[in-house]
Amino acid sequence: MEFTTASPAVSSRCHWARIEAQLVPLExxxxxxxxxxxxxxxxxxxxxxxxxxxxxxxxxxxxxxxIELDGQSLE
Known part of the structure; x- marks a missing residue:
């Protein structure tokens, strides 16, 4: 699954993943x-x-x- 958004306030979700906050707003x-x-x-x-x-x-x-994200693993 691949998802890109410039503003989570407008579009934050794709299927079962949701971007709740950005590091750099509006990028x-x-x-x-x-x-x-x-x-x-x-x-x-x-x-x-x-x-x-x-x-x-x-x-x-x-x-x-x-869950492995960006090289870090959680179990």
Missing amino acids: PSTVELVVEEGARKISGTTKNVARLALEIPHLPPGEPLT
Whole structure:
């Protein structure tokens, strides 16, 4: 999934990802994400994104989930 916006106040969401805040206001912000459902992993990159929200109902709860963004990993 790839999404770019210049203003999250106007357009912040694409499918299950939402850009909530920018590092530099009104400059393009980009999110590129890949979901590996079998591995329960979301990985990708962001540009000019200060805060990102993910709504992932397509991955059932109860199992560990790994999120890797911009070279940093959360489990």
